[in-house]
Amino acid sequence: MAEKVTIATVARHARVSRQTVSNVINAPHIVRPETRQRVQDAIVTLGYRANQAARQMRTGRSRLIAVRIEPTRDGINGSVLDRFLHGLTETAEASGYRVMLYTAADDEREITAYGDLLSTYDLDGFVITGTDHGDPRTAWLAEREIPFVTFGRPWDHPQAHSWVDVDGAAGTAEATGHLIAAGHRHVGFLGWPAGSGVGDDRRAGWRRALLGAGVDPDGLDTGTEDGIAEGARTTRELLGRATPPTALVCASDSLALGALQTLRGAGTTLPVIGFDDTPVAAAIGLSSVSQPLGDAAARCVDLLTDLLDGPHRDPRQVLLRPALVLRHLA
Amino acid sequence: MAEKVTIATVARHARVSRQTVSNVINAPHIVRPETRQRVQDAIVTLGYRANQAARQMRTGRSRLIAVRIEPTRDGINGSVLDRFLHGLTETAEASGYRVMLYTAADDEREITAYGDLLSTYDLDGFVITGTDHGDPRTAWLAEREIPFVTFGRPWDHPQAHSWVDVDGAAGTAEATGHLIAAGHRHVGFLGWPAGSGVGDDRRAGWRRALLGAGVDPDGLDTGTEDGIAEGARTTRELLGRATPPTALVCASDSLALGALQTLRGAGTTLPVIGFDDTPVAAAIGLSSVSQPLGDAAARCVDLLTDLLDGPHRDPRQVLLRPALVLRHLA
DNA sequence: TCCAGCAACTTGAACGATCCAATCCTGCCT
DNA sequence: AGGCAGGATTGGATCGTTCAAGTTGCTGGA
Incomplete structure (x- = not known):
């Protein structure tokens, strides 16, 4: 010793x-x-x-970044956070920062957790995932001038703070474009109910691509909660419409899986493209729009260290392009 | 302010x-x-x-636990670590500890990382995942009397240190037993090559169950690397044997998925049971052996805090029973 | 020759908690 | 009333680092 x-x-x-x-x-x-x-x-x-503790006591800086780890909801999107976390940890290490995890049952308690983390650990900054309209968490942090970066846009005020996001619309537009190029015109959309930033964005890309090809999207749109069963049900409904789709673009792999179940049950085959490129998609050969999570994580760290090391930089924003991963089911 | x-x-x-x-x-x-x-x-x-920094400087204890976050390998098992991490964070918080992440390209560099984490952050302890025969990491830590708990047994020396593990043999035995109870006798096993602790353990459970039912397992065993393609290939080979299996138990969901691909291609249907209960299994309705990851994580924290707070406790071991999750494909 | 000006380095103090040893109190017994 | 034991409370030192305010030694201009 x-x-x-x-x-x-x-x-x-x-x-x-x-x-x-x-x-x-x-x-x-x-x-x-x-x-x-x-x-x-x-x-x-x-x-x-x-010695980090001694340095921290004098400077008041901990070189620690906090990230919330959420309970895996439906399980299917779990690996998204996993890959994001790995990228975050790796890039942070390179810049001399470390990642600390915390949990919170809901957004309300998350704010309580902030106070605790800040006062006892002198945390330098936060990476917040999954923001939505008028998020109370970002407001709380901004008010106290605590450095943070979100992975996900603040849909209300695009320039309010630093963020990194993936251009979902570009992703669904590319997926739709691919199907159009393959000769399809009635490309249906399995999406979420209007009102969520992410969901509306993904729908917008699909609409844009269809309109660009001179196709009226109106009869081909659906909105339902996320989930395999919901995807299956909505697909049945969509197939029964006046002009049924000949291909499908989905807002998530869960919905896409549901669609595949219905199609198999009906003995039909239609090209289906999912979103998020989850392991499930890779495993069953489902084409999907892949988010560059490693990149996104790296840019989050970059933006955050900019805020921390630089003297009061203006917030910056990064929008990354997803990639369409084609597999045999498309 | x-x-x-x-x-x-x-x-x-x-x-x-x-x-x-x-x-x-x-x-x-x-x-x-x-x-x-x-x-x-x-x-x-x-x-x-x-103020944690001031306390830490005086006491030399950081109330910080480090966990390695690995790059998602084949992607399919990613969510396992994810759920484990969440459980870890949650239980640690309740005991006044926090979880810090670190990465390492390989076991060699992981040991280098230990030194860094210990000297600059005064880390209290480590949770090590995925140990194997003669792991150099546990030896390094034990030599320096640094508290750690592994998730996974040290197969060589069962009592060498504190660990938490899931009884894989019990899992495959239960899966096999379920198929036997359903009338099957020739239950095949899709496993990994002999030599890995985890793989041999899962194989042993299957053998035990078959022998218990008076069936000779020898012609029904296979060993291959993990992966969907490997599972598919091995299943083809198994179906061509003298006494082909009428049901399959697999060492992983990846192998099980491969098996399902081959079966579907051959127009056959056989009950297949996977291992790990990954989201993929849940999504496609594959029965699988589920590890109680939340429990495992909680017990890891318990054992570690025992080592940290108690005065030189003896190492303790916890073996948890997995649960067989039955879905329509079984 | 003198000293301003500067670069290079040194010294003392502070951050906020805990540990240690010394002191103060309180109630109880004689 | 005085003494004493024992627990409650106090002040001072300490952890390892950085900040602020020196000190030293050298150069160069008047």
Whole structure:
């Protein structure tokens, strides 16, 4: 068991003062090169590592970023958060930050959790996922000038704060375009009820692509809660309409799976494209729109560190393009 | 913006000394009840929260637990870690601990990461997932007497350290038993190559159940790497054998999915039971053996806090029973 | 020759909690 | 009333780092 190596140990070993060691670490340019070298050698020789707690106490900064880990809801989208978290951790490490997890039963309690995390851990910032219209969490944080980045746009005020998002409309538009290019005209849409930012966005892309091809989307649209059973039911309904679709674009892989169930039951085959490129889609060969989660996570960290390290930068926004992953079921 | 509330603020407000406030927090029983009440009132009134960094510097304990978040390998098992992490975070919070994430490209670098995490963050302990025969990581930690718990048994030395695991053999045995009870005798096994602790364990449960029913398992066993394609190929091979199986038990949902693909292609239907109860299984109606991940995570935290709070407890082990989840494909 | 000006480094103090040892109180016994 | 035991409370030191305010030594202009 090695003795504790502190900044004083390094200072003695390099025959300088503690402060000079601190300067070598935090402001190398103000130290004479040969002294700097001597200190750096001592740091390596002794295996010195700055104690985060002591640094934090003095500076008030923890180099810790908090992310909420939500209970897996329907299970199917669980791996999305998983991949996002991994990317976040990896990029944060590269910038000298660490990721801390917290849970909250609902948005209300999440705000309570903020206070706790901030006062006891001096957290530097938050990454918030899944924001929706008029989110109380972002308002709370903004009011207190606590740095945060959201993964997901604030639909009401596009420039309110820094965020990273994936252009869902571009994704569904590309999926729809692919089907149109394959000769389809009546491309149906399995979506969520109007009113959610994400859902409306994905629907908009599909509409745009159809209108661009001169097809009236109105009879081909549906809106239902997310879920396999809902997808199956809505597909049955859609197939019974006056002009049934010859292909389907869906707002989620869950809905797409439901559609496939109905189609198989009816003995029909139609191209179906899902959204999120979940493992389920990969496993059964369902084409899907894939979100660049690793990229998104990296950009979240970038934006957050900008807010933290830079002196009061303006909020920035990043919109990433998803990719259409084609598999044999399309 | 509120003034910073320190232990001194509380002490002034309650007209006692800092030490008394500290005692109310850390050793309430030695403070006179009425004084204790006065201090607690002051804490609530002022919204005081102990500064973790200062406490950590004095005590050397961070109340932080580290967990590695791995890059999602084949994607299909991603949600397993996800659910485990959520359980971990939730239980840790209840015990006053927080979960910090870290990544490592391989086991070698993971050990390097330990040193970094320990010296800069004063981490209290680790939760290690996916241990295998002669894991270098547990050896490293044990040598330095750093508290850790593994999710997964050390197959070589069952009592070497504290661990939590799920009884895979019991799971496959139950699955096999279910099929036997339904009238099957030739129940095949899609497993991994011999040599991995987890894989051998799952195979053993299947063998035990077959032998118990008086069936010779030898011609019904297979071993292949994990994956959908591998599962499909192995199933074809198995169906071509002298006594083909009339039902299948698999070591993973990936293998089970492969099996289903082959069966569908061959126009046959056989009951298939997977392992892990991934979202994919739930989505397509595949029966599967479900690991109680929330429980497992909670027990991990319990064991770890035992090691941390208690004075040198002996290592403890917890073996949890998985549950067979029956769906229409069984 | 003197001292302003600067670069390079050193010293003392502070962050907020806990630990330690010394002191103060209280009630009880003689 | 005085002494004493024992628990409650107090002040001071401490953890490792950074900030603020020195100190030293050197250069160069008048």
